[in-house]
Amino acid sequence: xxxxxxxxxxxxxxxxxxxxxxxxxxxxxxxxxxxxxxxxxxxxxxxxxxxxxxxxxxxxxxxxxxxxxxxxxxxxxxxxxxxxxxxxxxxxxxxxxxxxxxxxxxxxxxxxxxxxxxxxxxxxxxxxxxxxxxxxxxxxxxxxxxxxxxxxxxxxxxxxxxxxxxxxxxxxxxxxxxxxxxxxxxxxxxxxxxxxxxxxxxxxxxxxxxxxxxxxxxxxxxxxxxxxxxxxxxxxxxxxxxxxxxxxxxxxxxxxxxxxxxxxxxxxxxxxxxxxxxxxxxxxxxxxxxxxxxxxxxxxxxxxxxx
Amino acid sequence: xxxxxxxxxxxxxxxxxxxxxxxxxxxxxxxxxxxxxxxxxxxxxxxxxxxxxxxxxxxxxxxxxxxxxxxxxxxxxxxxxxxxxxxxxxxxxxxxxxxxxxxx
Amino acid sequence: xxxxxxxxxxxxxxxxxxxxxxxxxxxxxxxxxxxxxxxxxxxxxxxxxxxxxxxxxxxxxxxxxxxxxxxxxxxxxxxxxxxxxxxxxxxxxxxxxxxxxxxxxxxxxxxxxxxxxxxxxxxxxxxxxxxxxxxxxxxxxxxxxxxxxxxxxxxxxxxxxxxxxxxxxxxxxxxxxxxxxxxxxxxxxxxxxxxxxxxxxxxxxxxxxxxxxxxxxxxxxxx
Numbered sequence: 120x121x122x123x124x125x126x127x128x129x130x131x132x133x134x135x136x137x138x139x140x141x142x143x144x145x146x147x148x149x150x151x152x153x154x155x156x157x158x159x160x161x162x163x164x165x166x167x168x169x170x171x172x173x174x175x176x177x178x179x180x181x182x183x184x185x186x187x188x189x190x191x192x193x194x195x196x197x198x199x200x201x202x203x204x205x206x207x208x209x210x211x212x213x214x215x216x217x218x219x220x221x222x223x224x225x226x227x228x229x230x231x232x233x234x235x236x237x238x239x240x241x242x243x244x245x246x247x248x249x250x251x252x253x254x255x256x257x258x259x260x261x262x263x264x265x266x267x268x269x270x271x272x273x274x275x276x277x278x279x280x281x282x283x284x285x286x287x288x289x290x291x292x293x294x295x296x297x298x299x300x301x302x303x304x305x306x307x308x309x310x311x312x313x314x315x316x317x318x319x320x321x322x323x324x325x326x327x328x329x330x331x332x333x334x335x336x337x338x339x340x341x342x343x344x345x346x347x348x349x350x351x352x353x354x355x356x357x358x359x360x361x362x363x364x365x366x367x368x369x370x371x372x373x374x375x376x377x378x379x380x381x382x383x384x385x386x387x388x389x390x391x392x393x394x395x396x397x398x399x400x401x402x403x404x405x406x407x408x409x410x411x412x413x414x415x416x417x418x419x420x421x422x423x424x425x426x
Numbered sequence: 427x428x429x430x431x432x433x434x435x436x437x438x439x440x441x442x443x444x445x446x447x448x449x450x451x452x453x454x455x456x457x458x459x460x461x462x463x464x465x466x467x468x469x470x471x472x473x474x475x476x477x478x479x480x481x482x483x484x485x486x487x488x489x490x491x492x493x494x495x496x497x498x499x500x501x502x503x504x505x506x507x508x509x510x511x512x513x514x515x516x517x518x519x520x521x522x523x524x525x526x527x528x529x530x
Numbered sequence: 531x532x533x534x535x536x537x538x539x540x541x542x543x544x545x546x547x548x549x550x551x552x553x554x555x556x557x558x559x560x561x562x563x564x565x566x567x568x569x570x571x572x573x574x575x576x577x578x579x580x581x582x583x584x585x586x587x588x589x590x591x592x593x594x595x596x597x598x599x600x601x602x603x604x605x606x607x608x609x610x611x612x613x614x615x616x617x618x619x620x621x622x623x624x625x626x627x628x629x630x631x632x633x634x635x636x637x638x639x640x641x642x643x644x645x646x647x648x649x650x651x652x653x654x655x656x657x658x659x660x661x662x663x664x665x666x667x668x669x670x671x672x673x674x675x676x677x678x679x680x681x682x683x684x685x686x687x688x689x690x691x692x693x694x695x696x697x698x699x700x701x702x703x704x705x706x707x708x709x710x711x712x713x714x715x716x717x718x719x720x721x722x723x724x725x726x727x728x729x730x731x732x733x734x735x736x737x738x739x740x741x742x743x744x745x746x747x748x749x750x751x752x753x
Contacts, residue, residue, distance in 0.1 A: 201684070205732070227691050230683050232701045241684070248688035249732045264732065282692030287710055290690075293727065297688060301729055309692060356693035356700035427570065430577040434584070469574075472539045473582040515587030 124221035124276035125193040126165040126305065128426040129399075130334045135392060136399030137420050138195065138307065138336060139411045140167035141187070143178035152178075152186040158408045159192070162415050164423055165222055167307075167401075170197040174234025181211060184220050195278065196220050199228025204244040205253070205264055212257055216273030224278040224307065225250040229356070248301045251279055255302030279303040281335075283320035284313065284359035292323035299332040306333050307401040310340035313359045314390055321394050330396030337391040340403045341410055342380035345369050381414060388418040429466045429480060436513045439504035441496065442482045449486065456484065474518025476507055531560035531651065532624045533658045534567065534644040536575070542620070543582055545641050549617040550589060553609060554579075554643075555631065556596035557623035564658050566644050567622035569596040575622065575643065600627025606634045613638060666737025666744070672725055674715030681708030687730035 121127070129136045139159055144151035152168075159166055166187060170180040184194035196215050198208065215223065227247040231239045245253065254277050256262055261272040279298045283291055295306065311317045317337070324330055342348045345368045352360035364383065371379045384402075391397045400420070404410050415421050432440045442463055444456035460482055467477035481500060485492045511519045546552055554576050562568025576592045583590035593616060598605045600623035613619070613635050621628045622643035632640035648660035663680045670677060679685045683701045689709030693700025697710045716722040737744075 227684050227686060229693070230701045232683075243684045243686070244735065245732050246684070246686040246688050247691075248729060252729065252732075280692065285690070285692045286694050286696055286707070287690070287713060290713060290726070294688075294690075297727070297729060357691075357695060427573050427577070430574055430581070434577045434581040436584075469539065469578050473578060474585055475581070511585040512581055513584075515584060517586055 122221045122274040122276045123219070124165070125426060126195070126222055127276045129164045129424065130305065132424070132426060134424050134426075135420070136165075136334070136336060137163050137402065137415055137423065138165045138167065138399065139163045139402045139404065139408070140169055140195075140197075141183065141408060142169050142172065142406065143180070143183040145175070145177055147178065149186050152183050153190065155408045156187050156190045156192060159411055160190075161423060162412045162421065163192075163402075164399075165193040165195050167195040167197050167224060170199045170226070170228065171202065171234070173229045174201065174231045174236070176235060181215055181218075181220075184215070185218050188219060193222065194220055195222040195224050197224045197226060198250065199226045200243055200245050200247060200250055201228030201231065201241050204242050208245070208250065208253065209257065209263055212254055212273050212275065213269070216275055221274070222276045222278060223254055224280065225254065225303070226280055247279060248297055251277055251298060251301040251303050259302075276304055277302055278305040278307060279333075280309070281306045282309040282357045283311075283317050284309055285357040291320060292327060292329070295324060295329055295333070296327055299329055303333050306335045308335065308338040309357055310338040310403055311387055311391065312364050313361050314387065316359060317391065318394060321396050325396045330398075334398040335396055336399040336401040337388075337394075337397050338401045338403060339384050339387050339391075339414075340405065341377075341384040341407065341414060342368060343407060344373075344376045344380070347380075381410060381417070384414050385417040388414070388420070392418075429463070430469065433470065433475065433479070433510065433512060436510060437479075438507070438510045438513075439479045439481075439500060441480070441500045443493070443496070444482060444484050446484050446486055471520060471522050474520050475511055476520040479504060479507060479510065531563050531649070532626070532646060533564045533648050533650045533660070534561055534624050534646040535564075536566055536571070536622070537643055537645055539575075539578060539582070542575075542641075542643055543579065546579070546590075546618060546620060551591045551593075551616050553593045553595060553613065553616045553619045555600065555609065555619055555621045555623065555627070556594075557598075557600045557621075557627055558596060559599050559601075561623055561627075561644065563652070565656075567624075571622060572596050597623075599623075600630050603630075603634070606630045609635075664738070665733075665735070667734060672730075673712045674719055674721065674725075676708060676712045676715055678708055678712065681706070681711060683708075687733060 126136060141152060141155040168180040168183040171177055180197050184196050187194040225247050231237055231241050253264055254275055257269060258272050258275055261269055263269055281295050345365060348360055348365045348368055351358050368376050368379055388400050402411050402414055429440055442459060444459050447456060450456040463480060463482040467480050470480060471477045483496050554572055556567045556569055556572035558568060572594050576594050580590050595609060597608055600606055600621060618639045618641055619631045619635060620641045620643050621631050625646040628640050628642045649662040650658050650660040653659050661680055665679050678687055682689050683699050684691060690707055694707040694710055697707055699705040699707045716725050
């Protein structure tokens, strides 16, 4: 099924894809998105807008995607199942497609306990894998979850997240298989600091032939400082930051740490590019979007191909 | 229940004597008693009664001297605290400041 | 059993502040087992409330009673004879009991002395843990006897999520990851291949809460 997605086209042409993300503001100012978008112009094939990441209220992903689209980007709508039931989900899927948004990333979402409104009631009517199934059913069968026919199927390129570093280790590739079976077409992984463990996961994925069913984009994040490294190591769920990485940053003077973090990020991209089955990178420069261009350039990913 | 009743009846202080830890005739009775004393101290504090009015001591039956010492200590303590607010009826004598901070 | 815990005593005192004569009603079932509302708790709470009143120079008369259950009309009727003499009923049964008191004694306020929390069981003396959320469509035979609705913080049916680490849930390191438990159990039972690789279909939540109170009727047992 061909959608209008630029990301889909780049992957189909066998090119190494580049995606990044923008975190929307905690207010109603659209210019924040425009400024972040401007930093990514010409650098990425598609850009995610996160959906109340870590359960913190931000401008909606759907609205922010439209702003990016108006700037000429191919946005990726991130949708979590934490906050909306299947009625709202199917409604938003139709809305996104109607607005010309071509990509959707299906997630369960960080639990509300992490966020700024821990007293909220969560939803989790369906989980991330069932969300993938839902988009696929609407797109390929032209039906809602209750089997009623919808009038015009939404054309969306379906993505999901994968975390090679979460436990239990032995089912992580199997879980990816489930996502592929449900209809996922591209995957963005959690950011990689432990290359050995990532390599092991990729080998398992390739053994199962999953790399041919889904396009895997390896996630990378530049570390700004030792403090950031420690925070991610200890306080962010599902993250594996080996001690050597922190030590490497500690080994340089404070003003040079961010430079070293970017260097490590570029090296990571170069290494994962060599691994079989990795078809692109997803650069997550949290609140540091201005560095994405530098990283992409340093890793030899620019200019982006014409499709 | 016995502890709570004693304060309800207007006792100014109550102390519980148990065997030395590790030497309980009933094996762990003294340890369980300690926890229950702690529980009642919590209730007293919530009611605005100084939990120091309730104490637990550990000693063996042969320690007559220690018993006398404890008796004196407890008497002094309770005397210093004055009559229980249960008898004076003048309101709380104790505010759980620590608890309030923790609650923030 | 239904597991509840005592409300902070200050909250209870505030609730009964305007009353001088109350009934304190306990229950011999679930709340007795979790040491929140049984006969012992009735005695202790009554003594504590009276003590608090004396401290403030006021009186409080409490009629202490512990019923077999507060969720059956026959037992709740047990206080009919003297209820009218009191200004309020402070119930330390679960939320069901408090409501039964309210329904049976319409002119007397029924007050909750406990916060009712969950359906669960004892892990060891003094520790009670949630196990069931009453979703109405039990699938424990498919998940090795471990409930994904209750034990997974996100109630995932195709878990675990990416936040599972060392068998613990991302929400709280003290909470075990429900899906880790399910996977381990399925392996022990030799059911892992059969159960885990399948995509779990979307749940029908209509048998769960949110539809007003659920009522079941057994025609064969009605009088």
